[in-house]
Amino acid sequence: MKNLKQALFSLAVFFYGIGSWGQNYEAQVDSLMKLMTLQEKIGQTVMYGGSWDQTGPIVGTDNGKLIREGNMGGMLNAFTVKGTRDLQKVAVEESRLGIPLLFGYDVIHGHRTIFPINLGMAASWDLNLIEESCRIAAEEASAEGLHWTFSPMVDVSREPRWGRISEGAGEDVFLGSEIAKAYVKGYQGDDLSKSNTILACAKHYVAYGAAQAGRDYHTVNMGEGELRNVFLPPFKATVDAGVETFMSAFNELNGVPTSGNKFTLRDILRGEWDFKGFVVSDYTSINEMVPHGFAKDDKDAARIGMNAGVDMDMMGGVYKDYLKDLVEEGKVSEAYIDDACRRILLAKFKLGLFEDPYRYIDEQREETTKYKPEFLNKAREIAAASSVLLQNKNNALPLSTSTKKIAFIGPLVKDEYDILGNWAAKGDRQGKAVSVFEGISEYLKPNQILYAKGCEILKADTSGFEEAISVSKKADEIVLVMGEGHHMSGEAASRTNLKIPGIQPQLIRKIREANPHKKITLVLMNGRPINLSDEVDFVDAILEVWFPGTMGGAGTADVLFGNYNPSGKLTVTFPRNVGQVPIYYNMKNTGRPIPESNPGEDYKSNYIDAPNSPLFVFGHGLSYTTFTYSNFKLSSNKLTNSGAITASVTITNTGNKDGHEVVQLYVHDKVGSVTRPVRELKGFQKIFLKKGESQTVSFTISADDLKFYNSDMVYGVEPGTFEIAIASSSDFKFENEFELID
Numbered sequence: 210m211k212n213l214k215q216a217l218f219s220l221a222v223f224f225y226g227i228g229s230w231g232q233n234y235e236a237q238v239d240s241l242m243k244l245m246t247l248q249e250k251i252g253q254t255v256m257y258g259g260s261w262d263q264t265g266p267i268v269g270t271d272n273g274k275l276i277r278e279g280n281m282g283g284m285l286n287a288f289t290v291k292g293t294r295d296l297q298k299v300a301v302e303e304s305r306l307g308i309p310l311l312f313g314y315d316v317i318h319g320h321r322t323i324f325p326i327n328l329g330m331a332a333s334w335d336l337n338l339i340e341e342s343c344r345i346a347a348e349e350a351s352a353e354g355l356h357w358t359f360s361p362m363v364d365v366s367r368e369p370r371w372g373r374i375s376e377g378a379g380e381d382v383f384l385g386s387e388i389a390k391a392y393v394k395g396y397q398g399d400d401l402s403k404s405n406t407i408l409a410c411a412k413h414y415v416a417y418g419a420a421q422a423g424r425d426y427h428t429v430n431m432g433e434g435e436l437r438n439v440f441l442p443p444f445k446a447t448v449d450a451g452v453e454t455f456m457s458a459f460n461e462l463n464g465v466p467t468s469g470n471k472f473t474l475r476d477i478l479r480g481e482w483d484f485k486g487f488v489v490s491d492y493t494s495i496n497e498m499v500p501h502g503f504a505k506d507d508k509d510a511a512r513i514g515m516n517a518g519v520d521m522d523m524m525g526g527v528y529k530d531y532l533k534d535l536v537e538e539g540k541v542s543e544a545y546i547d548d549a550c551r552r553i554l555l556a557k558f559k560l561g562l563f564e565d566p567y568r569y570i571d572e573q574r575e576e577t578t579k580y581k582p583e584f585l586n587k588a589r590e591i592a593a594a595s596s597v598l599l600q601n602k603n604n605a606l607p608l609s610t611s612t613k614k615i616a617f618i619g620p621l622v623k624d625e626y627d628i629l630g631n632w633a634a635k636g637d638r639q640g641k642a643v644s645v646f647e648g649i650s651e652y653l654k655p656n657q658i659l660y661a662k663g664c665e666i667l668k669a670d671t672s673g674f675e676e677a678i679s680v681s682k683k684a685d686e687i688v689l690v691m692g693e694g695h696h697m698s699g700e701a702a703s704r705t706n707l708k709i710p711g712i713q714p715q716l717i718r719k720i721r722e723a724n725p726h727k728k729i730t731l732v733l734m735n736g737r738p739i740n741l742s743d744e745v746d747f748v749d750a751i752l753e754v755w756f757p758g759t760m761g762g763a764g765t766a767d768v769l770f771g772n773y774n775p776s777g778k779l780t781v782t783f784p785r786n787v788g789q790v791p792i793y794y795n796m797k798n799t800g801r802p803i804p805e806s807n808p809g810e811d812y813k814s815n816y817i818d819a820p821n822s823p824l825f826v827f828g829h830g831l832s833y834t835t836f837t838y839s840n841f842k843l844s845s846n847k848l849t850n851s852g853a854i855t856a857s858v859t860i861t862n863t864g865n866k867d868g869h870e871v872v873q874l875y876v877h878d879k880v881g882s883v884t885r886p887v888r889e890l891k892g893f894q895k896i897f898l899k900k901g902e903s904q905t906v907s908f909t910i911s912a913d914d915l916k917f918y919n920s921d922m923v924y925g926v927e928p929g930t931f932e933i934a935i936a937s938s939s940d941f942k943f944e945n946e947f948e949l950i951d
């Protein structure tokens with residue numbers, strides 16, 4: 210077998226030039242494909258999993274046999290140098306053509322060194338830091354034999370009930386698109402053939418984040434305008450940034466499952482956007498078209514998936530089992546199989562796998578790359594930069610190292626497990642992670658620290674309350690570290706109740722009752738917007754640290770003690786209660802908005818039992834210093850279609866501490882041929898100002914920034930009046946306008 214393979218390769222080298230490893234990958238792919246049988250081409254479209262991790266049903270396979278027979282193109286959840294070498298060896302040395310395997314894994318917010326969950330990192334509004342986190346993730350993952358991450362998740366979501374909101378950048382299309390590009394750049398670098406860069410994968414295509422009622426995998430119905438204006442742009446941004454792969458989603462969209470959706474996969478992705486990479490299904494999402502009621506059986510699902518443009522079947526086994534028959538029966542065109550195979554091989558060529566299939570497999574690199582001190586330092590910085598100071602009554606924060614005694618109370622104070630959050634790849638939950646307790650121990654002497662766990666995250670057992678209350682009474686100040694468990698967000702973790710889970714809210718209330726005049730800070734770990742309507746009254750400060758990762762406790766302590774001035778801002782709205790959901794900043798006005806002059810007026814678009822406004826708005830986040838915005842200027846109040854205007858403002862740090870500010874540009878298109886959101890983020894800059902310092906921040910606006918899809922799905926701008934503001938959150942009143950003229 211081996212000799213035959215070598216003979217075929219020599220022939221290929223002779224006739225087609227394979228082996229003259231230039232950059233002309235397309236020609237090399239064509240050459241290779243001339244040697245392949247239909248069955249071998251189909252083999253490239255098949256992906257199965259190793260046994261390391263599992264996120265869905267395991268479909269019975271014999272991996273070794275499939276690889277040897279040329280019936281597998283990629284694997285997920287198989288990594289480590291040892292694991293990938295053994296598998297790659299079978300592919301390269303024992304299969305007829307020796308085509309190397311592609312190894313993919315969910316490296317979502319770090320591989321070994323874990324960064325804050327993605328929703329947390331988004332709150333840093335720091336594209337450089339996000340890109341750096343992905344660069345580090347790629348370094349660590351590639352050093353363990355991985356070529357491909359199933360990240361970034363660029364699903365816009367306005368659904369706090371949906372557990373996977375934790376994996377994305379939040380509710381905004383503009384910010385989400387910028388962040389999406391940063392992820393792709395970080396993972397893929399500037400040269401995929403380097404052994405420390407990996408393929409990125411934009412997922413889940415598309416509109417998965419709009420699941421009905423926030424229930425995972427649920428139905429999505431939306432007009433094409435909303436799809437194109439809100440849910441598609443972050444995916445388009447990844448294509449512009451050169452993303453190599455896409456993942457089709459689990460959900461149906463307007464009656465058509467997205468893993469069998471010709472319109473989104475062939476017409477938009479390949480047609481309109483000219484995407485050259487390949488599409489992998491989500492885990493058995495092709496098979497799931499049967500229970501969706503869209504395919505009559507697995508064979509039918511394989512037909513629909515391939516015809517719609519899903520190039521690789523993750524875990525489903527239906528391409529392997531049925532594509533050959535479907536081609537022979539004339540139900541799937543061989544040209545589609547060729548196209549899918551070509552795209553997959555092209556990615557392998559770009560990674561340099563044909564030159565050296567073992568190039569990512571290096572024991573020494575594996576050993577020396579994980580948890581490098583510089584990676585851990587960066588993780589600490591990102592943890593601090595991602596935390597959002599939601600409330601700071603009585604200047605409860607920062608804490609002082611000279612306070613006599615501080616009580617740290619709650620189930621997450623000493624936690625090293627949940628702190629990594631969901632989808633934490635191979636992050637070590639048993640020893641590497643720095644808890645909040647360890648973090649604060651860098652700042653306080655042991656005799657200044659009091660501790661009580663108080664309760665568990667979910668259990669109803671109140672037996673620890675007494676000790677917690679007694680500890681709280683002995684302290685000068687109190688810090689509660691509470692929140693969700695890591696498994697309460699992420700995939701298949703939707704919630705109908707957005708409160709801090711279990712009996713933790715009861716404990717908060719009791720601690721306040723026992724200490725009516727002490728400063729109480731709540732440090733929150735969670736993977737979604739939480740309903741804090743009660744807690745805002747019981748505690749002074751609230752610091753949202755999400756699940757902050759391996760160095761989370763250290764980064765959190767840096768913020769608590771003022772060594773890092775918090776600068777994170779929410780990228781998702783925090784509602785007052787679950788009944789307000791969906792609630793997001795860039796909603797529409799309705800025909801009956803609540804009049805400012807008479808908020809109580811009847812028959813307006815409101816609730817009778819809660820305000821329309823959320824508890825914390827998109828873009829909100831406090832600092833230990835204060836910033837004032839003054840001197841707003843527009844270079845002109847007329848913008849032409851081909852021209853540009855500049856909006857600028859002076860920001861002054863008027864407080865007593867140096868700090869970062871996220872400066873946000875918002876626009877409102879007052880009248881459109883289709884109604885436009887009440888405000889839309891169109892730019893942002895994160896600046897650093899020393900205390901007392903001022904800086905002028907400018908944004909350039911051109912007609913391109915104001916384009917949208919109209920009801921004929923034409924992308925363009927419409928002349929008219931636009932309101933404009935530069936602000937520190939999405940909560941402001943517009944005071945300025947400009948005119949877009951033809």
Ligand code: BGC
Pocket residue numbers: 264265285315359412491492700
């Ligand atoms: C998830 C994907 C993930 C895949 C592979 C699926 O269940 O939806 O996001 O990449 O599993 O683990």
